[in-house]
Amino acid sequence: MTETSLSAAHREAQARATRTRYGLLAPALIIILAISILPLGITVVYSFLEPGTYGGVVWNFSTDAYVQFLFERDIFDDTLTFDPAYLSIFMRSIGLAFGAMIGTLILGFPTAYFIATKPRNQRNFWLFLITLPFWTNLLIRTYAMLLIIRDEGFVNISLMKLRLIDSPISILYTDTAVFIGLIYSYLPFMVLPLYASLEKLDFRLVEAGYDLYASRWKVLRHVIAPLAKPGIIAGCILVFIPGLGAYITPELLGGGKSLMIGNMIAIQFGSSRNWPFGSAAALILMMLVIIVLLIYAASAGRGRRTHG
């Protein structure tokens, strides 16, 4: 009798503790639900509806938004023809984001290595320089980039003054401009995680590599890169994924000619007034990101197994 009442009291206490824990969790949980899961749910629902004439949605179930992504529906006989217009925007976005990732890796690795090999008391100064751009708004920095690379901008005027070129090189409003802009915007996101792993690198291992007949390039490939792998992967994710959804950079530097996914989605909710299609495109982008992360998780998992 006493035993059962004791265990009942124990159960009661445990239930109270559980309630307290969930109570403490609730505010954060509500915020996550309200600002992330709920809008995502709305997006999913909207993507399966029909567009309203002046924006908004009409509550009729339809998969048209997804069909529209790959096919064009003839307005007279409803036949579907393959239309790669949107797909090509996706492919360009993937290409530009991937290019920016490789570009920032190539530029960022020597930078991070340089900082990591500086005396400890000087490193903070160099890191400060890397984070300096964050002190200014991205929009303003992108405008500055626009001024630098436009036909009458700093780069072209300088090159012409030096008589290296006769007429300006048109960079602005091309994929190249967006590519340069993305590299500029995302370089710190590559340098910082790379620095974090290179800083932990035991440089005696680099010496051991040299000692064992590995040239500079082989030491980089067989010793430094494998040990800096967590930083390389983190940097690549931090550049590729936001790069895929970049909005300001292609908007200003691509000038509507070099669209990326972000701009296309914005247009659907704005001038095109096709909310379901915008929602569908946003979800396709999200699926893409999730697939990339799954591939990463799978490869990282496999890596751990072979080493463990």
Add this chain to the structure above:
Amino acid sequence: MPETSNATQSTRSDRAAISARSLVKTFGAGENAVHALKNVDIDIRENEFFTLLGPSGCGKTTLLRMIAGFELPTSGTILLDGQEITALPPYKRPVNTVFQSYALFPHMTVAENIGFGLKMLGRPADNVQGRVEKMLALVQLEAMANRRTDQLSGGQQQRVALARALAPEPKVLLLDEPLAALDLKLRKNMQLELKSLQAETGITFVFVTHDQEEALTMSDRIAVMRSGEILQIGAPKDIYERPTHRFVADFIGDINILEGEIAGAGGGTAQVRLKDGTTISARLAEGMAQTGPAAVAIRPEAARIAGQGETADLTGTLENVVYFGAASYLHLRLNSGEEFVLRQPGGLDGHDLSRGARLGIAIQPGRARVLE
């Protein structure tokens, strides 16, 4: 053990594996310049176990890193088998290093670590595999081939580092205080293992240490260094019994150093008048000054208490007796105020060993030496 070392002795040639000529290394410039090496000349013979011995900051590690290729000399040249290698990068020198910290690659298995050098040399995979297995057997780590290096004990890591450096069959193996991180018992074992490994492989070993005992037990020859200079090079016996430099005498083993002045010299012997007025004869090495102030060095085991009726070379007052069983160490104060320690073997019967007793000291003929 002695047999193997004798065997290497007989096959050892006098050809130099490593020759350094007028090596100078200066870090920094101007007033803050640190002279790590000041005009070092050295010849390390083929197949020898050569030790660079000295306190920290004496330049021994700088010299080792220069042979490895990690440091460029400020001036001077380094030859390997008669070929100049002074400016060659480390990966082009047939020289491998066992690092003090081992520096094993944490992202590779034991076998991958050992095979790294051969792989970088572009040897075919089956060739590498065979050599790795041989090295694993040599250091008795066959069972650990697929382990990660952080799963090994300090002694095992030490063996992997050794196997990794030996696998590419270098002409010279450099060892930078490789035993410093091991506990005493393991260190003693590894000393013997290293010595027999050197005899087995016939590779020239250049070993850096600050531990004089380690240097004496393992080396064929020792170079004693201090503040960027080599003071004396010789076999352990030479260095111990015939030190030419006060620092060498003091650094290796216990020794009594007595100040005095040369009163007369001839035939390799000098009469040195000590501060308390007594004159003792001490051996004078070739090329040493025949006059002027001099110091006399006497090992504790080269002196004993003078017997009844025997003439004492020195006289002192007994201050302390430290009993070690097989022998006792007697601490005496000489008339000059200098301390003198002697090692008295066997029992102490028949002597007055009360504190303050006056005792005569007899020095074995020829065991007192004049120092530079």
